[in-house]
Amino acid sequence: MRAIITLITTLSIPLMILNMLGGIVSGIWLAILGEWGDVVTGIIFFFVSTWLLGFALMPSMLFVAPAAYCLEKGKTFGFIFFNALTNIYTLGLITIWCCGILFLFVKDATASSIIPRLIWSYGIATGPWAYMASKDQEGTASFIATFLAELAYLVIIFLVLFSPITLLGAIKVFGGFMAVGFIVQLSIVVMIQKEEKRFAEKSVELDE
Secondary structure, three states, rough: OOOHHHHHHHHHHHHHHHHHHHHHHHHHHHHHHHHHHHHHHHHHHHHHHHHHHHHOOOOHHHHHHHHHHHHHHHOHHHHHHHHHHHHHHHHHHHHHHHHHHHHHHHOOOOOOOOHHHHHHHHHHHHHHHHHHHHHHOHHHHHHHHHHHHHHHHHHHHHHHHHHHOOOHHHHHHHHHHHHHHHHHHHHHHHHHHHHHHHHHHHHHHHHH
16 A cells, blocks of 8 residues: 555656646736636636535545444444445545536637646646545545545546547546546445554554
């Protein structure tokens, strides 16, 4: 797991640069082109998206208590099941949000505005998730999900520029990356459960 985190951290460096500079450069670019509608829409999303997504994530909290209960009682299947439901909901929401933002900003793009619109939409789509992941103190899962979302969005940007990809195709590509995220997160859950079980067994041995 440490190797995966190290790899992701290394690959995140160019993404961090894009996150910091992409929005500024693409925003100025769109302003020069007179695409003020997209600039204003993006700024509005920037201020409200974290709140909207935080609200949209609330249903996933319904699975947290049952997962914690199953972990405490040593119920392996229940713990994995409820964590899987949480991850499916979250990753599904990331997919819907990012692909929706992509469609919103690219549907009316012209040859001259397609590149800045794509870069602008990248920041709007992934920025809120990166911010929320940075605030998550136990954020390994959210960090991985955000990284894969950023990577998936970049892949889709290249596909939009160099191939005739449809919205459905973009959703499939993004969903593929999220499926990888689901497998990784589920593996983390299994590892946590095994560690908890090991710890409980050692506690029993010490008591004896």
